[in-house]
Amino acid sequence: MKSELISNLSVDCVVFGYDIITKSLNVLLIKRYLESEDKKDVLVNDYVLTGYHVFEDETLDKAAERVLKELTGLNNLYKKQFKAFGDPDRLTNPKDLIWIESQKFNLRTITIAYYFLLKTEDVEVTDNVSKAKWFPVGDLPELGFDHKQIIKEAYEDLKIKCLAEPIIFELLPDKFTINEVQDAYQSILGIEIDNRNFRRKLINKKYIIPLDEKQVGVSKKPAQLYMFSKDVYDKIFQKNYLISI
Structure with missing residues (x-):
């Protein structure tokens, strides 16, 4: 029916x-x-x-x-x-x-x-x-x-x-650069973020995994690629901000 x-x-x-x-x-x-x-x-x-x-x-x-x-x-x-x-x-x-x-x-x-x-x-x-x-x-x-x-x-x-929460990674490719994460935050929040502090805080997160890969097909120096591990995040999750900016 x-x-x-x-x-x-x-x-x-x-x-x-x-x-x-x-x-x-x-x-x-x-x-x-x-x-x-x-x-x-x-x-x-x-x-x-x-x-x-x-x-x-x-x-x-x-x-x-x-x-x-x-x-x-x-x-x-x-x-x-x-x-x-x-x-x-x-x-x-x-x-x-x-x-x-x-x-x-x-x-x-x-x-x-x-x-x-x-x-x-x-x-x-x-x-x-x-x-x-x-x-x-x-x-x-x-x-x-x-x-x-x-x-x-x-x-x-x-x-x-x-x-x-790390929902920003739902909007990004599986493999990304630190600059691409920063660009996404800046686009959503409509603010400028200090590049050096952002990079330091992000790469210190255990759930941001560095890969043995770099960008391809770019005219400038290729940047390091990373991935977000939801498994690691879920294990260490605490109720605080992902990144202080």
Whole structure:
């Protein structure tokens, strides 16, 4: 028997991706587009987070994972449920009302927001059916619903979380340089970090493992490569900041 949708409960997913080339933290958004019946007028033309209603027979986590996989083809990514958004007026913008009527959605929908972490290169957006596109977190396009607020709060949570747990490594390649870690922190936190102190503190962490490898394909002197060991981290974990900056 086919499971029914819960008409007033949805999940929305803030998909953060880090681009190691541009040193940019990005958000993956999908196109929302609607024309009038005679095709003469564009009624809605903006971007939104990926999300959908929850089925009666699935947990919230499973709903978020389903939505993410449908968009990216990926699973088993770092995720965090960070807030519920249920303001009575969250879907009452004129464009949102037009969209909701066209899709027969419930006007009083409460959404549970998650964010996911991945590398931008892991998602192929060229031929994505949802016309998904990466946008820098500091330069977002026009957004529908209350998704600007959802992204803002997800980003604030991420900045706090990345100082308390080693989730930064979810955004980086398996093998990385110290400078690449520093660049990622600077991109997320929006601050400059003292290079010498950062390097010293990072390489002294037992879960940052030096490799007998160096960068390849770079014009400058190749840098030492490292890896993050989650096994070592879990064994020595204490409730303090990963790095003081």
